[in-house]
Amino acid sequence: GQNIDQPTEMTATEGAIVQINCTYQTSGFNGLFWYQQHAGEAPTFLSYNVLDGLEEKGRFSSFLSRSKGYSYLLLKELQMKDSASYLCAVKDSNYQLIWGAGTKLIIKP
């Protein structure tokens, strides 16, 4: 079967750095996405990785290792508004997006 694993919940402090991990087992791989979803709102796109390595975009970076079936989202200089769920999604061999359940990130002052 296809599986995306993320921690259910993480807590971090304002101003700190947090790394949210995602491991996947899918039938084929055609890219990995990270989305942010605030409570009661729609998911919004954060990043896309299809090749191994680190993609940096402001305070957010995303890393991919295809051989390990592993990605992480790194959030720096955390702000209270970063409190949200972070969804990892992988595009499989049929180009369908398989979604993880998301990691709820709680930021404390």
Next chain:
Amino acid sequence: DTAVSQTPKYLVTQMGNDKSIKCEQNLGHDTMYWYKQDSKKFLKIMFSYNNKELIINETVPNRFSPKSPDKAHLNLHINSLELGDSAVYFCASSQDPPGGGETQYFGPGTRLLVL
């Protein structure tokens, strides 16, 4: 000038009723999607249309019927609603068919509660 809009935002109804959810995107995208997000927060693809043609049809009960009158609209009709249909339904759109790194833009969601 909302990019992807859905109506209604909230829908409370009785078991057995038939209801529709509408979705419109003004981004000029060719592909639209319906997702269901259950209480465990898993997002599951239900349908995808590209230029009004069905391209993804996951295993959902045939009580769910999508309809795309044009590429800017994708509506979802649900017959004989059941308690298990209670969830948040998200519409999304992307420029290209699912084939690469296209970003999907989500609507605000429709919170359906079946009593």
